[in-house]
C-alpha cells in the first residue's frame with residue numbers, strides 16, 4: 001500500500017478512492033456494452049460519503065429495508081429499488097416515498113400491498129416478484145438462497161401466474177462471490193422454468209453475488225448472459241452487486257496492544273473479528289494482512305486475537321519477518337464490504353473510524369465513534 005498510515009487513528013477502515021473508481025469503471029463498462037443497469041446493494045456497502053462518486057457511474061441503489069432505502073434516496077438520489085423477505089405494514093407508506101422499484105417475496109405480500117402501490121399518483125413504482133429457481137452453486141447453507149426450505153423467493157410450484165397482473169419484473173438472487181459461468185448455468189434454469197412469465201415482464205433482476213471486479217472474472221460470459229435475455233424477451237436487465245462494487249478497495253488498520261503466550265504467541269489487537277470483521281467468523285475466511293505470511297512461512301508466527309472476551313474472537317494465524325510488538329500497525333486487506341455495515345459494539349468495544357483516501361486530499365478521517373454511539377443503542 002502506498003498510503004502513509006502512520007498518523008491514522010486505529011482501528012480505522014480506510015477506503016482508497018482510486019481503487020473504488022477502478023471498480024466503478026469496470027461496472028460501468030458492462031452498462032455501456034449491454035445497456036443493463038447496475039445498482040449498488042447497500043447491504044454490502046453503505047459508506048455514503050463516497051456515494052457522489054458512485055452516482056456518476058451506477059444507476060442507483062438496492063435496499064433491504066426502509067432505512068437503507070432512505071439512505072439511498074437521500075445520499076444517492078437515483079433509482080431506489082427494494083427487496084425484503086417481508087414488508088412491515090407500518091413502514092410501507094414511507095417505503096413508497098423512497099422507492100421506484102419494489103420486489104415482493106411472495107404473492108401474498110404482493111396482494112397485501114398492491115393497492116397501496118397503485119394509489120401513488122405522483123410517480124410510477126414498478127413491482128416485481130422474487131423467484132427461487134431452486135438452482136445454486138453455494139456450499140455454505142447460510143449464504144445459499146436456494147437451500148432446502150429456503151424462505152427467499154417463490155418456487156415454480158408456488159408461482160401464481162393468475163396473480164401477475166400489475167407485476168412488471170422478476171428478480172432472482174442465487175449467487176455469492178461467483179464467476180459468470182455460474183450465472184450462465186443459473187439463467188438456463190431460470191429460462192427453462194420461468195421463461196413464459198419473463199416474456200410478459202418489463203425487467204429482470206439478476207440479483208447480486210457477481211464477483212465482477214475480481215481479476216479472473218469472465219466479463220464476456222456476463223455480457224452474453226445479459227444479451228441473451230434482452231434479445232429473447234426484450235426485458236431490461238438489472239444487476240445489483242454489493243461486494244463487487246467495493247471489492248479490494250479498503251483496509252482495516254489496527255494496532256497490536258499486547259503479546260501473550262499459551263503454547264504459541266498470541267497478539268491482542270485493538271480490533272475484533274466479532275465486532276469489526278464479523279464475516280471472518282461467519283463466512284468464515286482468513287483476511288490477508290500486508291507484509292505477512294501463513295503460519296510458519298516467516299520466522300515469527302502469531303495467532304491474532306480481538307479485543308472482546310469471546311474465546312473465539314480470533315482472526316487467524318499469521319507469520320511476520322520481525323517479531324510483533326505493542327504499537328505495531330497491521331493492515332487487513334479487502335475490508336470495505338460487509339464490514340462497516342455489519343459491525344457492532346459487543347463488549348462495549350468502540351467502532352473503527354472511517355477514512356477515505358484520494359490523491360488530491362490525501363487521507364480524510366470522516367467519522368470517529370464514541371461513547372454516545374454505544375449508549376444511544378441501549379436504554
Ligand SMILES: *Cc1c(COP(=O)(O)O)cnc(C)c1O
Nearest residue numbers: 041044173207208209241242243
Ligand atoms: C445480498 C444481496 C445482494 C448483494 O449481494 P453481493 O453478494 O454483495 O453482491 C443483492 N441482492 C440481494 C437480493 C441480496 O440479498
